[in-house]
Amino acid sequence: MKFLVILLFSGFITDCRGNSSSVLPPKLLLVSFDGFRADYLQNYEFPHLQNFIKEGVLVEHVKNVFITKTFPNHYSIVTGLYEESHGIVANSMYDAATKKHFSDFNDKDPFWWNEAVPIWVTNQLQENRSSAAAMWPGTDVLIHNTTPSYFMNYSPSVSFRERLNNVTMWLNNSSPPVTFATLYWEEPDASGHKYGPEDKENMSRVLREIDDHVGDLVQRLKMLGLWENLNVIITSDHGMAQCSQSRVINLGRCLDPSAYTIIDLTPIAAILPKINITMVYNKLKMCDPHLNVYLREDIPERFYYRHNDRIQPIILVADEGWTIVLNESSPKLGDHGYDNSLPSMHPFLAAHGPAFHKGYKHSTINSVDIYPMMCHILGLKPQPNNGTFGHTKCLLVDQWCINLPEAIGIVIGALLILTTLTCLIIILQNRLSVPRPFSRLQLQEEDDDPLIG
Ligand SMILES: *[C@@H]1O[C@H](CO)[C@@H](O)[C@H](O)[C@H]1NC(C)=O
Ligand SMILES: *[C@@H]1O[C@H](CO)[C@@H](O)[C@H](O)[C@H]1NC(C)=O
Ligand SMILES: *[C@@H]1O[C@H](CO)[C@@H](O)[C@H](O)[C@H]1NC(C)=O
Ligand SMILES: *[C@@H]1O[C@H](CO)[C@@H](O)[C@H](O)[C@H]1NC(C)=O
Ligand SMILES: *[C@@H]1O[C@H](CO)[C@@H](O)[C@H](O)[C@H]1NC(C)=O
Ligand SMILES: *[C@@H]1O[C@H](CO)[C@@H](O)[C@H](O)[C@H]1NC(C)=O
Ligand SMILES: *[C@@H]1O[C@H](CO)[C@@H](O)[C@H](O)[C@H]1NC(C)=O
Ligand SMILES: *[C@@H]1O[C@H](CO)[C@@H](O)[C@H](O)[C@H]1NC(C)=O
Numbered sequence: 001m002k003f004l005v006i007l008l009f010s011g012f013i014t015d016c017r018g019n020s021s022s023v024l025p026p027k028l029l030l031v032s033f034d035g036f037r038a039d040y041l042q043n044y045e046f047p048h049l050q051n052f053i054k055e056g057v058l059v060e061h062v063k064n065v066f067i068t069k070t071f072p073n074h075y076s077i078v079t080g081l082y083e084e085s086h087g088i089v090a091n092s093m094y095d096a097a098t099k100k101h102f103s104d105f106n107d108k109d110p111f112w113w114n115e116a117v118p119i120w121v122t123n124q125l126q127e128n129r130s131s132a133a134a135m136w137p138g139t140d141v142l143i144h145n146t147t148p149s150y151f152m153n154y155s156p157s158v159s160f161r162e163r164l165n166n167v168t169m170w171l172n173n174s175s176p177p178v179t180f181a182t183l184y185w186e187e188p189d190a191s192g193h194k195y196g197p198e199d200k201e202n203m204s205r206v207l208r209e210i211d212d213h214v215g216d217l218v219q220r221l222k223m224l225g226l227w228e229n230l231n232v233i234i235t236s237d238h239g240m241a242q243c244s245q246s247r248v249i250n251l252g253r254c255l256d257p258s259a260y261t262i263i264d265l266t267p268i269a270a271i272l273p274k275i276n277i278t279m280v281y282n283k284l285k286m287c288d289p290h291l292n293v294y295l296r297e298d299i300p301e302r303f304y305y306r307h308n309d310r311i312q313p314i315i316l317v318a319d320e321g322w323t324i325v326l327n328e329s330s331p332k333l334g335d336h337g338y339d340n341s342l343p344s345m346h347p348f349l350a351a352h353g354p355a356f357h358k359g360y361k362h363s364t365i366n367s368v369d370i371y372p373m374m375c376h377i378l379g380l381k382p383q384p385n386n387g388t389f390g391h392t393k394c395l396l397v398d399q400w401c402i403n404l405p406e407a408i409g410i411v412i413g414a415l416l417i418l419t420t421l422t423c424l425i426i427i428l429q430n431r432l433s434v435p436r437p438f439s440r441l442q443l444q445e446e447d448d449d450p451l452i453g
């Protein structure tokens with residue numbers, strides 16, 4: 001009895017020591033280079049990023065969420081929710097009940113964001129932890145009455161260097177410690193729109209600059225002594241498709257503009273008919289073979305883009321590389337927003353740090369899977385979400401994972417061994433039981449031998 005008490009007590013003491021000896025809490029920096037199409041990694045040179053990947057993990061394709069636009073996808077990464085569930089269903093939105101408008105320059109009303117709880121808010125609800133943001137859609141908005149403890153108001157004119165310097169300062173010395181931080185950069189999206197992803201000459205220049213930014217990031221983390229203990233995820237919101245002057249869908253040709261209001265135009269148009277939905281729908285349906293026209297209730301299931309009042313009654317989805325216009329205006333050379341099953345719309349994900357394997361490559365995850373993985377790394381209880389933690393287990397050092405080919409290999413291997421054993425047993429049994437006459441014959445032959453010798 002005494003012994004038992006001592007045992008329990010000593011266990012209690014070691015527990016306390018493990019807790020109070022200031023074991024550093026895990027830290028995570030989440031970086032997004034907007035519009036970084038997955039196959040840029042194969043088609044362009046990234047010496048710094050490839051070094052980062054060599055010591056960490058790479059997911060070659062991240063299947064993002066429909067519509068493949070900036071605000072919706074950045075919010076899915078930090079909430080693990082499809083757009084219909086987190087409420088940021090486009091870069092331009094209209095809410096009929098409140099008559100409110102949302103756009104990338106008018107995004108500060110918490111009304112739009114409060115349908116979900118982003119990870120930086122959840123992180124700060126933990127005792128003694130804070131979050132920091134060198135931009136990321138939503139980080140300068142009071143979501144559930146909370147901003148990150150340290151953040152910047154969105155401004156495209158703040159240089160990458162300044163964002164990097166300030167966010168690493170926050171990560172380096174603050175109390176309570178910053179355990180989750182974001183870093184957002186507008187390129188290569190802006191140049192992808194301007195030149196088109198197939199303009200090798202201009203895009204290689206732009207992507208070299210991105211790679212230099214990755215180099216600066218790693219160098220700065222090393223200089224501050226953060227590199228070994230900080231987990232860093234580098235990813236993006238969507239890819240980029242090549243567009244052209246010759247692939248244009250002119251809505252103005254099909255329907256009188258007075259019949260509807262355009263909430264969002266291209267390549268996914270959100271249409272609010274003024275009076276007669278059926279009439280507008282029927283006319284748009286005949287408009288162009290490269291335009292897919294859906295009533296909200298008929299939007300394909302796989303888009304998970306239906307159950308939210310901010311999704312307008314009619315949605316138009318242009319085919320890859322096609323641009324919807326209202327008049328003869330000329331399209332950009334690159335765009336995104338299209339069907340999220342298109343590889344050109346997918347970004348990649350790379351990660352480095354104590355939570356991740358070194359030198360591991362993985363083919364694909366969903367962008368909604370990133371959230372439960374981040375919560376696991378930070379030791380946070382995730383909010384209800386649409387991600388699957390199991391999809392990311394192979395990336396993490398503290399998880400046991402078998403991928404499908406390995407599992408199939410093991411099953412086939414086991415079957416082969418079983419079959420071989422069974423055959424051996426049958427053969428042995430046959431040898432022992434059936435060919436008695438033979439063995440006698442052999443014996444006789446052997447008996448003869450000494451005579452010959
Ligand atoms: C141990 O951790 C728990 C929860 O994380 C915390 O409430 C408690 O104060 C910690 N104890 C010490 C001695 O730091
Ligand atoms: C970055 O930090 C510097 C120094 O503290 C400060 O002067 C500057 O305003 C910060 N930049 C932004 C965009 O917050
Ligand atoms: C970063 O933090 C370390 C340890 O707290 C400190 O020694 C160092 O001076 C800090 N660096 C900067 C640039 O603040
Ligand atoms: C919170 O963090 C500060 C600074 O890191 C530390 O001094 C303090 O003991 C922590 N408090 C708790 C309750 O863990
Ligand atoms: C693309 O790059 C070339 C050569 O650097 C330059 O002459 C051209 O103006 C660029 N294209 C655009 C659209 O700026
Ligand atoms: C709406 O338009 C359809 C087709 O043009 C027509 O059949 C229907 O009567 C109209 N409904 C109303 C309420 O105007
Ligand atoms: C064409 O449409 C754009 C908006 O998409 C508008 O700004 C522009 O004034 C229109 N031009 C003409 C000639 O109607
Ligand atoms: C996504 O997750 C939310 C929150 O748990 C849930 O309400 C919603 O039904 C889920 N969506 C799908 C398609 O499972």
Ligand SMILES: [Zn+2]
Pocket residue numbers: 034035069070071189237238
């Ligand atoms: Zn974007």
